[in-house]
Amino acid sequence: MKPVAYVLQMFPSLTETFIFGEIAELRRRGLPLELFALTPLKDGWTCQPDAQQLAGEVTYAAPLLSWRVLTANLRWLVRRPARYLGTLGFLTAAAWRNPVHWAKAVYVFFRAAEFADHMRRRDVGHIHAHWATYPATAAYVVSRVLGIPFSITAHVYDATLIRSLMREKVRRARFIVTCNAWSARRLAALVPEAGPRIFLNYHGITLERFVPDGSSPAPAPEGVFRIFSCGSLHPRKGFPVLLEAFRRLRDRGRAFTCTILGEGPERGRLERLIAAHGLQQHVTLLGARPHREVLRQYGEADLFVLACMTDYLGWREVFADPVLLLEVGLAIPFRLLTDGIPNVLVEAMAMGLPVVSTTVAGVPELIEDGRTGLLVPEQDPGALATAIERLMDDPALRDRLRTNARADVHARFDRRRNVQDLVRILDPSTVGNVS
Numbered sequence: 001m002k003p004v005a006y007v008l009q010m011f012p013s014l015t016e017t018f019i020f021g022e023i024a025e026l027r028r029r030g031l032p033l034e035l036f037a038l039t040p041l042k043d044g045w046t047c048q049p050d051a052q053q054l055a056g057e058v059t060y061a062a063p064l065l066s067w068r069v070l071t072a073n074l075r076w077l078v079r080r081p082a083r084y085l086g087t088l089g090f091l092t093a094a095a096w097r098n099p100v101h102w103a104k105a106v107y108v109f110f111r112a113a114e115f116a117d118h119m120r121r122r123d124v125g126h127i128h129a130h131w132a133t134y135p136a137t138a139a140y141v142v143s144r145v146l147g148i149p150f151s152i153t154a155h156v157y158d159a160t161l162i163r164s165l166m167r168e169k170v171r172r173a174r175f176i177v178t179c180n181a182w183s184a185r186r187l188a189a190l191v192p193e194a195g196p197r198i199f200l201n202y203h204g205i206t207l208e209r210f211v212p213d214g215s216s217p218a219p220a221p222e223g224v225f226r227i228f229s230c231g232s233l234h235p236r237k238g239f240p241v242l243l244e245a246f247r248r249l250r251d252r253g254r255a256f257t258c259t260i261l262g263e264g265p266e267r268g269r270l271e272r273l274i275a276a277h278g279l280q281q282h283v284t285l286l287g288a289r290p291h292r293e294v295l296r297q298y299g300e301a302d303l304f305v306l307a308c309m310t311d312y313l314g315w316r317e318v319f320a321d322p323v324l325l326l327e328v329g330l331a332i333p334f335r336l337l338t339d340g341i342p343n344v345l346v347e348a349m350a351m352g353l354p355v356v357s358t359t360v361a362g363v364p365e366l367i368e369d370g371r372t373g374l375l376v377p378e379q380d381p382g383a384l385a386t387a388i389e390r391l392m393d394d395p396a397l398r399d400r401l402r403t404n405a406r407a408d409v410h411a412r413f414d415r416r417r418n419v420q421d422l423v424r425i426l427d428p429s430t431v432g433n434v435s
Contacts (some may be wrong), residue, residue, distance in 0.1 A: 001030075001031070001032060001124025001125075001301055002032075002123055002124060002126070003032040003033060003034045003035055003122055003123065003124050003125065004026075004031060004032065004034070004035050004124070004125065004126045004127070004128055004426055005033075005034045005035075005115075005119050005122075005124040005126070005127045005128070005139075005142075005317075006023065006034070006035050006128055006130065006137050007036045007037075007038075007040055007115070007127060007128070007129045007130070007135045007136075007139045007142075008035070008036065008037045008038070008058075008129075008131070008135055009037065009039055009130075009133070009134060009135050009411070010037060010038070010039040010040070011035065011037040011054070011058055011371070014195055015064060018203040018205075019130055019342050019368055020054070021203075021205070021206055021415055022203065022415070022422070023054070023202055024062065025034070025135055025206070025416055025419040026046070026419055026422065026423060029420065029423045031423055031426060034059070034118075034122050034124060035054065035057060035058045035059065036058065036059045036060075036061070036115055036119075036138075037058050037059070037060050037061070038060075038061045038111070038135060038150055039060075039061075039106065039202055040058075040060045042177070043288055044122065045333055048061070048231060051425040052390075056188050059115070059118050061111040061112075061114065061115065061138075062111065062114050064110055064111060065236075068114050069110055069111055069113070069114050072113045072116070073110055073113045073114075073116045074115035075117070076113050076145055080145060081190070083144055083145050083147070084145060084411035085398060086115075086144070086380070087109070087140075087141055087144040087145060088106070089108055090099075090138065090144075090168070091105045091106060091109055091137075091141075091165070092106070092170050094165050094172075095165055096194065097304065101165070103288060104134065105134075105137050105165060108134050108137045108141070108331070109137075109141050109183060111138070112137075112138040112139075112141035112142050112145075113141070113145065115138060116141075116142045116143050116145045119142060119146060119148075120146060120434040124146075124147055124148065125148060126150070126151070126174075126426065127142055127143055127148065127149070127150040127151070128138040128150070128151050128152070128153065128426060129150065129151070129152050129153070130153045131152075131153070131154070131155065132152050132153075132154040132155075132158040132159045132166065132169065132170075133158045134174075136150075136152045136173075136405060137165060137169070138171075139151075139152070140168075140172060140392070143172075144236070144318060149174040149176065150172075150173060151170070151173050151174045151175045151176065151177065151425075151426070152169065152173050152176045153177045153178070154175075154176055154177070154178050154183055154187060154359055155178070155179055155183065155340055155388060156182070156183050156338055156339060156340040156362070157337065157338075157339075158178065158313060159359060162416060163198050166190065167190060167191050170187060170191045170194050171191055172192060173194075173197070173337060174197070174200045175197045175199060175202075175425055176197060176199070177196070177198075177199050177201045177420045177422065178198060178199070178200055178201070178340075178424075179200075179201065179202055179340055179341060179362075180200070180202070180340040180341045180361065180362030180365055181200055181362065181365055182340060182361045182362040182365070183362070183367070184198050184200050186201075189218070196423070199421075199425060200423050202341065202412060202413050202418050202419055202420050203341075203343060203346075203415065203418070204346070204412075204413040204414055204415035204416075204417070204418040204419070205343065205346050205347055205350060205409075205413060205414075205415050205416050206412075206416070207350060207409075207410060207414055207415070207416075209295075209346050210255040210295070210348075210350035210351050211351075212299070212351050212406075223255060224255045224419070225254070225255060225257075225302050225303070225392050226258075226259075226260040226301045226302045226303070227256055227257065227259075227301060227302065227303050227304075227305055227307050227388070228255055228258070228259050228297045228300075228301035228303070228304050228305075228348075228353070229242060229258060229259070229260045229304065229306055229307075229342060230259075230260070230261040230262055230263045230294055230297070230304075230306075230344045231296050231306060231342060232262050232263065232264040233262050233263055233264030233265065233266040233267050234264050234266060234311075234312040234337075234338070236308065236309060236311040236338050236339055237262075237266075237306065237307070237308060237339075238305065238307030238308055238309040238311075238358065238378065238379070239260065239270055240266075240269065240270065240273055240309040240382050241264060241307045241309065241378075241379055241380075241384060242258075242260075242305060242381075242384065243270065243273045243274060243283065244273075244276060244277070244381035245382075245384040245385040245388065246258060246279055246282060246283060247277040247278075247279065247414055248381060248382065248386075249385050249388060249389060249417060250277075250278070250279065250282060252385075252389070254390075254392065255388065256282060256392070257282055257283070258282060258283045258284070259283075259284050259286055259297055259301075260283065260284065260285050260286065260288045261288075261289055261293065261294060261297060262286075262288060263287050263288040267285065270285060270378035271285065271402070271416070290373075294344075294347070295351075297350065298347065298351040298353060301353055301399070302353075302354075302400070303353065303354055303355075303356065303388065303391055303392075304345070304348035304353040304355045304356075305355070305356045305357070305384070305388060306344065306345055306355075306356075306357045306358075307357070307358060307378075307384055308338070308339050308342065308357055308358045308360040308361070308363055308378065309338070309358065309360060309378040309379050309380060309405070309420070310338045310360055310361070311338060311339060312336075313339040338360055338361045339360065339361055339362070339363070340361055340362040341361075341362040341363065341365060341366050342357075342363070345357060345363070345366055345367070345373075346366065346409055346413050347370065349366075349367075349402075349406060349408070349409045350409045350410075350413075350430060351363070352402045352405075352406050353402060354373065354374075354397075354398045354401040354402050354405070355367060355373040355374070355383065355389055355401070355405065356373060356374045356375075356376065356387045356388060356391065357373065357374075357376075358375060358376055358377065358378040358384075359375050359376070359377060359378065360378050363375070366413075367405075368404075368408075371401070371404050372388045372401060372404045372408050373401055373405055373407040374390070374391065374401070
């Protein structure tokens with residue numbers, strides 16, 4: 001069996017533990033993988049210890065102005081001039097209307113040519129890109145140069161953000177995997193003929209890592225209800241809405257605490273809101289922590305809440321990152337930024353926590369309102385506060401939700417079972433050459 005090359009953006013990364021879990025399970029199933037990344041882990045960034053162990057075997061893209069990249073491009077230009085120049089011409093023809101994205105795509109093209117050298121030496125039979133943006137562009141380039149097929153795992157953020165080249169990559173990919181049906185529908189609408197090649201495959205979790213201790217958490221001091229939330233501190237996670245819901249609960253005299261674990265650009269705003277709402281005694285921002293701390297918080301909480309919302313690139317990004325806006329291309333409305341199925345919700349449900357979230361994107365695929373959790377409209381702090389209060393007051397409902405949720409996660413989000421489906425479509429022994 002020839003190896004499969006996994007092309008990633010940054011690896012390992014703290015916010016992409018699901019990719020590490022997928023890689024580990026694919027290898028456990030006997031699928032040989034070679035790992036490639038466009039960006040190394042930055043100094044000062046953290047990741048899970050198990051994932052960090054893989055960093056030493058990742059082939060990272062060389063700097064553009066390096067001898068390795070220069071010689072690799074010259075070799076392919078001489079060895080396969082039609083493929084090399086044709087691929088570069090295709091990228092230019094498809095992306096020239098968006099100069100920023102075109103420049104980045106060409107930048108990826110030159111570095112991907114060096115990836116092609118490594119993959120040829122390692123006799124790679126198939127290339128799979130995690131993320132439909134620049135990793136998929138790199139996979140497409142190598143696929144064309146080497147004449148082997150490529151495929152894509154698309155999520156939500158990447159499938160909706162940058163449309164330049166998206167149709168072309170989806171058309172030419174042997175198959176596309178999505179982790180939620182919401183993204184699958186959007187990609188099928190973008191390229192209808194690709195519909196039969198779009199597969200739904202939930203990331204899932206390694207269930208044995210998320211086992212509750214069999215008992216409810218010990219009562220908090222003075223009957224305080226303990227809430228946990230976890231996620232990167234970006235607008236799409238809805239943490240300001242959650243804080244407003246907490247303000248309302250505090251004003252109603254409810255006794256609770258909430259720990260929020262995660263880091264991101266919204267931290268300063270959240271700290272100001274906590275102070276403005278007088279929630280310092282109720283809400284704690286822990287920042288980024290290793291996964292063992294996430295597990296500890298699951299075990300100590302009475303409820304997990306994630307107030308996901310739909311965000312858009314807009315005027316805030318014009319001033320904060322004008323290059324990103326130019327790269328995406330102006331659109332009315334601006335490009336969508338939201339979550340698919342947040343893994344932390346799956347984990348919380350597996351840990352036997354009742355959950356509250358919103359009716360955004362793929363979340364209703366995971367949570368059935370009233371049976372496996374509670375769902376409220378997005379950006380509605382009143383409804384969110386009411387749902388939290390309902391669970392505070394109804395331990396029987398909490399027990400019923402946690403029992404149903406855990407059973408449902410075991411049935412649909414078992415990573416080992418889901419990865420077996422992925423193995424069947426990734427197995428390069430079933431893949432023929434492409435032109």
